[in-house]
Amino acid sequence: MIEFELNGEAVRTDDDPNTPLLWVIRDTFKLKGSKYGCGAGLCGACTMHVDGVASRTCTLPVAAVANRRVTTIEGLGTPQDLHPLQAAWHEHSVPQCGYCQSGQIMSAAALLASNPTPSEAEIDAAMSGNICRCGCYPRIKKAIQSVGDTSLAYNAAAGREVNS
Amino acid sequence: MKRKDQPTVAGAVTVTKIDRRTFLRVTGVAGGGLMLGVTVGCSPEESAKVRSADVAAEPIELNAYVQISADGIFIQSPNPEIGQGVDTALPMIVAEELDAAWSDVTVVQAETHPRFDRQMSGGSRSIPSRWLPLRQAGAAARHMLVAAAALQWEVDPAECETRDSMVIHAPSNRSLSYMELANSAAVQPLPELDGLKLKDRSEFRLLGKRVGGAKNHTLVTGGALFGIDHRMPDLLYATYVKCPAVGGRVKAANLEAVKALPGVVDAFVQDEIKPPPGGFLTVPLAAGVAIVAEDTWSAFRARRVLDVEWDEADAAKDSWSAARAQAQELSAGAGNEAVADKGDVEGAFDNADKTLKSFYEYAFVSHAQMEPQNSTAWMRDGKLEIWSPTQAPQFGADSVANLLDMDVADITVHALRSGGGFGRRAINDPMVEVAAIARRLNRPVKLTWTREDDMAHDYYRAGGFHSLEGALDGDGKLVGWRNHLISFTHDGTNPVIGGNIDANIDPGPFVPNLNLTQTLLPWQTPCGPWRAPRSNVVAFAHQCFLHELSHAAGRDHLEFMLELMGEPQWLEEGNSWSLHTGRAAGVIRLAAEKAGWGKTLPEGHALGLAFYFSHAGHIAEAAEVSVSDDRTVHVHRVTAAVDVGPIVNLSGAENQVQGSVIDGFSTMLGQQVTFENGRALETNFDTYPLLRIPRAPDVDVHFIQSDFPPTGLGEPALPPLAPAVGNAIFAATGERVRRMPIAKAGYS
Ligand code: FES
Ligand code: FES
Numbered sequence: 001m002i003e004f005e006l007n008g009e010a011v012r013t014d015d016d017p018n019t020p021l022l023w024v025i026r027d028t029f030k031l032k033g034s035k036y037g038c039g040a041g042l043c044g045a046c047t048m049h050v051d052g053v054a055s056r057t058c059t060l061p062v063a064a065v066a067n068r069r070v071t072t073i074e075g076l077g078t079p080q081d082l083h084p085l086q087a088a089w090h091e092h093s094v095p096q097c098g099y100c101q102s103g104q105i106m107s108a109a110a111l112l113a114s115n116p117t118p119s120e121a122e123i124d125a126a127m128s129g130n131i132c133r134c135g136c137y138p139r140i141k142k143a144i145q146s147v148g149d150t151s152l153a154y155n156a157a158a159g160r161e162v163n164s
Numbered sequence: 165m166k167r168k169d170q171p172t173v174a175g176a177v178t179v180t181k182i183d184r185r186t187f188l189r190v191t192g193v194a195g196g197g198l199m200l201g202v203t204v205g206c207s208p209e210e211s212a213k214v215r216s217a218d219v220a221a222e223p224i225e226l227n228a229y230v231q232i233s234a235d236g237i238f239i240q241s242p243n244p245e246i247g248q249g250v251d252t253a254l255p256m257i258v259a260e261e262l263d264a265a266w267s268d269v270t271v272v273q274a275e276t277h278p279r280f281d282r283q284m285s286g287g288s289r290s291i292p293s294r295w296l297p298l299r300q301a302g303a304a305a306r307h308m309l310v311a312a313a314a315l316q317w318e319v320d321p322a323e324c325e326t327r328d329s330m331v332i333h334a335p336s337n338r339s340l341s342y343m344e345l346a347n348s349a350a351v352q353p354l355p356e357l358d359g360l361k362l363k364d365r366s367e368f369r370l371l372g373k374r375v376g377g378a379k380n381h382t383l384v385t386g387g388a389l390f391g392i393d394h395r396m397p398d399l400l401y402a403t404y405v406k407c408p409a410v411g412g413r414v415k416a417a418n419l420e421a422v423k424a425l426p427g428v429v430d431a432f433v434q435d436e437i438k439p440p441p442g443g444f445l446t447v448p449l450a451a452g453v454a455i456v457a458e459d460t461w462s463a464f465r466a467r468r469v470l471d472v473e474w475d476e477a478d479a480a481k482d483s484w485s486a487a488r489a490q491a492q493e494l495s496a497g498a499g500n501e502a503v504a505d506k507g508d509v510e511g512a513f514d515n516a517d518k519t520l521k522s523f524y525e526y527a528f529v530s531h532a533q534m535e536p537q538n539s540t541a542w543m544r545d546g547k548l549e550i551w552s553p554t555q556a557p558q559f560g561a562d563s564v565a566n567l568l569d570m571d572v573a574d575i576t577v578h579a580l581r582s583g584g585g586f587g588r589r590a591i592n593d594p595m596v597e598v599a600a601i602a603r604r605l606n607r608p609v610k611l612t613w614t615r616e617d618d619m620a621h622d623y624y625r626a627g628g629f630h631s632l633e634g635a636l637d638g639d640g641k642l643v644g645w646r647n648h649l650i651s652f653t654h655d656g657t658n659p660v661i662g663g664n665i666d667a668n669i670d671p672g673p674f675v676p677n678l679n680l681t682q683t684l685l686p687w688q689t690p691c692g693p694w695r696a697p698r699s700n701v702v703a704f705a706h707q708c709f710l711h712e713l714s715h716a717a718g719r720d721h722l723e724f725m726l727e728l729m730g731e732p733q734w735l736e737e738g739n740s741w742s743l744h745t746g747r748a749a750g751v752i753r754l755a756a757e758k759a760g761w762g763k764t765l766p767e768g769h770a771l772g773l774a775f776y777f778s779h780a781g782h783i784a785e786a787a788e789v790s791v792s793d794d795r796t797v798h799v800h801r802v803t804a805a806v807d808v809g810p811i812v813n814l815s816g817a818e819n820q821v822q823g824s825v826i827d828g829f830s831t832m833l834g835q836q837v838t839f840e841n842g843r844a845l846e847t848n849f850d851t852y853p854l855l856r857i858p859r860a861p862d863v864d865v866h867f868i869q870s871d872f873p874p875t876g877l878g879e880p881a882l883p884p885l886a887p888a889v890g891n892a893i894f895a896a897t898g899e900r901v902r903r904m905p906i907a908k909a910g911y912s
Contacts, residue, residue: 137860
């Protein structure tokens with residue numbers, strides 16, 4: 001039995017400890033926002049936050065998150081109260097097919113949490129693990145840049161630490 | 165903000181009853197392909213009794229595309245959404261003629277139903293084929309709403325106007341919302357579609373604006389929209405293991421060991437089933453081993469234990485290295501089949517001032533759509549229900565019926581959103597596989613391919629080779645053109661999809677003397693449509709070779725391209741699906757101008773220019789490129805000039821062009837599927853690289869919104885990119901790249 005925190009709630013699973021976290025989230029907890037793209041840590045579609053760090057969960061055994069904090073796209077904002085990045089994704093109408101976008105947003109959110117006003121090079125570095133097959137990169141970049149100082153406000157409101 | 169993406173609407177497909185005196189039927193309107201659910205049978209006196217006070221709680225149907233309730237206006241989006249943005253663009257067309265406020269509109273992904281006509285996303289056809297019928301659907305609903313209001317106010321409908329989901333009677337200063345009018349509008353007679361006055365372009369309020377994707381909210385909050393996300397009670401999860409070489413059969417498999425694994429429910433061998441001959445986009449069911457489990461991971465994990473002995477007697481032995489060697493040999497001469505001939509080609513080459521000969525090649529590529537293939541199926545009482553991310557649900561149902569010997573009426577296909585399509589999901593092999601698995605189970609089952617399955621069992625874009633020759637006269641004019649295409653055939657006669665050429669491809673129509681031939685090599689591994697089939701490769705060969713010719717003639721490439729186009733005219737008079745030389749020249753000029761053609765660029769930067777016409781889209785692109793000493797190609801900026809007529813959704817259209825440009829560069833840079841002994845050697849994104857954000861160019865998009873009917877934009881912006889970059893590499897370095905991916909020619 002593995003216990004961890006999922007989007008703010010204490011949860012437990014008796015899935016095989018070697019099961020990648022992605023499949024525990026998708027099939028056991030039925031949260032479908034995190035995607036399967038490659039299963040090999042190459043595309044970022046499965047990105048979640050583990051203790052605030054953007055992690056590729058298709059290769060991360062669920063045992064590794066025991067007693068840790070897991071946040072998925074469903075826990076980033078709520079439909080009524082979007083995370084600034086989710087709102088920016090809206091504003092810039094980033095998605096084409098949209099399949100990669102939860103992973104993109106999770107990577108971007110981890111970046112902004114530690115660096116609220118990243119340079120273009122910092123965006124490139126933080127986002128290069130996330131493939132968008134549809135080529136939404138120009139809008140992804142714009143959306144992240146547009147959030148800028150809003151993310152400070154969000155982090156403050158959420159009572160999180162901002163290491164800027 | 166109003167949510168536009170409530171997932172379902174009760175009664176969206178079945179016609180909603182209003183009251184007992186009213187009977188409803190679904191009727192087809194000949195010719196237009198528009199099928200409207202129609203309300204008939206009420207006299208005006210009766211219908212006037214249905215007062216606006218009866219605001220509908222359930223959506224009331226005005227026609228197949230438009231339903232209205234107290235909550236707002238529901239517009240059905242008939243075609244599968246694969247990332248091309250039709251779930252926003254198509255409802256916008258309805259909303260425009262309806263005069264609905266977009267903020268009142270909820271987009272509903274339509275069920276698969278004959279009244280929505282052919283529900284296929286492919287060929288960039290959604291916009292052009294739906295343009296008129298959707299405008300009529302919007303206008304017809306508007307007409308009925310106006311009629312209902314006029315009846316209630318006892319005024320002439322001609323005195324009423326509409327705006328923002330309201331019918332307004334200005335003389336008496338009265339207005340009613342569509343939501344208030346829905347009940348009474350539904351019992352108005354359906355107008356003659358041909359008699360409806362559609363808006364003039366100058367009257368558009370919504371079309372041409374920037375509108376965000378209808379499902380953005382669900383997408384950014386992680387809602388379960390895609391085929392792979394489908395949830396239902398009692399669901400089983402399957403994986404299907406096929407021979408790495410197409411056509412292999414199962415000789416033996418350790419099924420008992422697999423069945424004993426934790427989480428595994430069943431494991432069995434499925435034999436190959438071949439489709440009856442004919443049938444568009446119908447596919448065989450490949451032999452394999454199905455593993456059914458209680459969750460996806462248990463199924464995937466069980467593959468490690470599975471041991472299959474394959475019978476490869478009839479399996480593919482395709483070899484890319486052998487095909488390349490053969491093509492290089494063949495390229496010296498003409499092809500063994502004539503394709504087209506005009507003028508005096510021999511004479512043109514004999515009398516030429518200069519002649520040039522070049523060999524271009526490009527590899528097989530995979531679709532690599534982000535969402536791996538999957539489908540869910542449930543067989544109950546001889547009826548089969550399927551949920552699939554598909555571009556062609558109706559063809560899928562046909563495929564399944566054909567192969568499993570079922571009546572197509574017993575098959576329901578729900579087309580769920582696709583995480584990318586690019587042509588891959590026009591072919592429904594996962595649907596056929598899951599149907600075969602589901603009929604052996606008494607629970608619903610979702611089949612998910614691994615990424616490795618996806619790369620090993622694609623319907624690939626075919627590789628190919630062009631041996632090109634050009635002749636220039638003393639004025640540097642192109643007077644002769646030869647192309648020997650070396651491509652592939654599955655059946656010994658017909659080229660694979662995208663493996664053909666004809667005399668209409670630029671510069672064919674503009675060269676007085678032309679000779680086209682082909683040689684088709686046998687190839688067993690299946691090929692299929694890949695974003696802008698044929699154009700995505702021919703553009704590279706033709707448009708780069710044209711640049712070689714203009715350079716050899718010592719001419720400015722822009723001027724050379726414009727000269728080729730000549731006077732503005734349709735290549736086929738009256739056929740708006742043919743190339744128009746004036747539209748072509750317009751985009752070529754605009755792309756060059758906006759990119760700064762002829763101006764000084766930063767040190768080491770150079771521009772390459774290319775044009776391509778496909779899917780009725782006229783598109784020119786200019787790439788600004790530099791190449792570093794280690795031969796890394798930096799595409800700094802791409803300027804695209806696009807004429808696809810009036811733009812429906814400016815935001816979506818721009819996204820498509822930017823995405824096509826990035827896809828074009830991604831593919832030309834490093835993508836190749838290498839076949840040896842019938843096996844694809846690349847297996848995942850480590851060996852099959854997709855472009856990542858640091859390498860993505862800026863893309864400036866300029867639309868020429870001409871008055872021609874609007875055409876699609878999912879594909880035509882891709883083909884010009886590769887030659888634009890190839891030409892820019894030459895301009896920057898003096899080195900000509902004649903091979904895609906360029907990584908195989910030493911670039912990175
Ligand atoms: S699915 Fe995890 S990185 Fe691709
Ligand atoms: S939007 Fe389709 S993969 Fe990114």
